[in-house]
Amino acid sequence: MNNLIKGEKHDWEMVIGLEIHAQVKSNSKLFSSSSTKFGSLPNSQVSLVDAAMPGMLPVINKYCVEQAVKTGVGLNAKINNYSVFDRKNYFYADLPQGYQISQYKYPIVGEGKVTIDFKDGTSKDIRIVRLHLEQDAGKSLHDQNPSKTYVDLNRSGVALMEIVSEPDIRTPDEAGMYISKIRSILMYLDTCDGNMQEGSLRADVNISVRKPGDEYGTRCEIKNLNSIKFIKQAINYEAKRQIEILESGGSIEQNTMLFNTSTGKTKPMRNKEEAHDYRYFPDPDLLPLEISKEEIGKIKSSIPELPDELKNKFIETYKLSNYDASVLTAEKQTSDYFNETINSDSELKNHAKIVVNWITSELFSLLNKNNQDLNKSPVSPENLGQLIKLISTNEISGKIAKDVLEDMFSSGKTARQIVDEKDLQQVTDQGEIAKVIDEVIAENPKMVEQYLAGKDKLLGFFVGKAMKLTKGKANPKMLNDILKQKLNKKN
């Protein structure tokens, strides 16, 4: 695959690494018992610890630790028995302690990897450097008052997992696939709700460019991107910016950048000299975090089937392609839906590919059109299964099935109900079809002549006419066969 981008002078390769911040799914914060509910009244979920009152002390939330370990296992990563919480010191109005409790030298999770799958059937491993736990900051609200800034501490102290990748990513698409894959794993594990709009999942992107085969170039970091679309846009813009500088003889400054979502451009926030000295040191209020092998084992055994395992299972059981299986398993709700559909009737197991198609193309496009989510789909897996069964047993044609699905989607009726009510059963009676064909042939003698003279294309004309007469209900294969037979007899 050619991942290079063309510059004015020569080709360039992007080198991309991601730091993903995933909010841990937990009812309470990392070091306090305050609620983590999104969208509550400002400063309604703030404990004395979250507000950094004098003499207040953090106490680790064991559930968040378990969630991080679970996630580590899901990323095929090494779980560290010993990790340390450090203080990252800097001043900001929405950082009440004047430091963020994070993990620096000794993270809870070490090296791991995730696999991304391409459409052409190939796949690629992206290596993970580490995952560590840290607190989120509060929020500064600049738009409430023309001359004042307000601070909302509801988010202050909420647990985040920072997942750092190696610079193994080479294109914006790969970056998108990587973050989708991480999101998918977290959602299967139920360790993060994956809601990018609400900021539960956001990413910092490190990007540099180089001539193929060269050493890594100087990188810039684009902060705080909260959609895959923006991540791709930002990477594209930033890579172009860097290439233009390099091709005109300049050099890249190691900057931290912000991405403006309305202009689609990145701009520098601070340079290397202005970078903070965070003065990390072990938080003396917390003991090192020690997790025994037994505890890790216990957590491991509680882990559900992950997308890659499920993917392989689908490939093996249903003989699906790698790509189909990876699309099905990208989101837990999709694989759940598929499982329920295919298990709703024993017959369907032999038509797995048809089931995949009906979910990922027909149903998905209806959901998209109506801006609806799969887990709120008006068509239940059982009903879709019933529809597919009707197709596979030749009761209705695929073409009619599409109309039926639309009807099911809007009316909520079952496929059977609709087919019966509208009398949509496929006509499979040979005599009936033959009768219609005879009619068509009798009515179009000129066309028959031309056809017999060698104009094979006209077959479609007769099929269309006959179908129209049966209101589309004739079994297409039977119709074709009988038509050919009858026409050839005329010869």
Added chain:
Amino acid sequence: MYKSSLKQTLKDLDTKKISIRELNQDYLNRIKENENLNVFIHFSEDNVLKQIDNLENDNSAKKLKGIPIAIKDLFCTKSMPTTAASKILENFNPTYESFVTQKLLDEGSIFVGKTNLDEFAMGSATNTSFFGNTINPLSKENEPLAPGGSSGGSAAAVAADLCLGATGTDTGGSIRQPASFCGVVGIKPTYGLCSRWGIAAFASSLDQAGIFSHNVEDASILLQSIAGFDQRDSTSAKVDIPNYFENLDDDLNGKTVGIPKEYSIDGTPMEISQIWEDAIKVLEKKGVKIKNISLPHSKYALPTYYIIAPAEASSNLARYDGVKYGFRSDEIDSLDEMYENTRAQGFGREVKRRILIGTYVLSAGYYDAYYLKAQKVRKLIANDFNKAFKECDFIVTPTAPSAAFPLNEKQNDPIKMYLNDVFTVPASLAGLPGISIPFGKDKNNLPLGIQILGKHFDEQQVFNAAVSLERSYE
């Protein structure tokens, strides 16, 4: 006016020789007579009277019912403001009660007021307080002496009989040294024995709450009341707290005392060496084996302490930024300016000095040379003690290198001031329990102190040795 020990007072209250009201009225009167000592940052007669009213209507039995106690103004209290002796918390009223003070309240004690201290407990003379110096009650007229620090207000409160006991905190000697200066007993227990929850932090890995009292027995009663596990403090220890007072045993026959040779420091006044020798002789007479021990890394204790403590302080004090509570400067045109002016105007010189030192030693490029190295030395110092305690049951040393010094001496020489902690800091770094008891006088008839150090969570041995020395001295 009533004046006695805590133990005796409990008896007198029990036998109705005196009522809670009478008792506390005498203490209130004495507090008002001694206002010139500037012992309290916060004192409200009404507040004390209200507490007396409440207790009079309370029929439940409580261990310290009606006992007047003074609280170092580093402990957050609901009923009184909490300032840490800093302008930056000048009008701060906590909505919560520290673990230690809550325990004392649960036992029925009466808080007479919040005592003065060095700002954020940084100092050795209670002269860095935003609320002015505290004067050592033992001062002669026109010759004001420092009460030591940082818990100078609490030590002075006990020495002047303004309460029957007081809380303190000790980071590098802040209980033991002022106890020595004021001629009272002061114990810093093992790190982790008393929860730090609700105590404004100075240096989290060293801060430990403790007690001032008139004698060892009283200290043993009060320490038991404030000790105990607290799940809100991750460094709090899950250990059983014995009844120190009931278990007090002054028979030291067959025990071994360790005498660290490294504590004989050049330039230590004769009087200090003398009381040390005297204490050893007393112990010898009681059948205690004398063992010379070595704590070879003790000489690095002060520099180590003055890296670790400021490093933690620089981070702990970052929360005082003018955003959420406490003092905020009026001169603010930007966020940075708000921080700069608030902290420049809100903190005193010593606090700023330590924030600067702490920020420096944690900075990129200096971390390994200072902070990391200091942590390594700290381990070596702790190992020295662990080794020594294989050969002895407790260690005896002087508490401070001098008696109380004049109020304004050493004011402008931080290094000299820091040297006050030379005997107390090693045990702080090792997290060990230590007590200071009055033992002997200097040539000006000022009290001197002897320090007894014990193994981790062996407060009982520390109390036993202390009570034995105390009884033979009296």
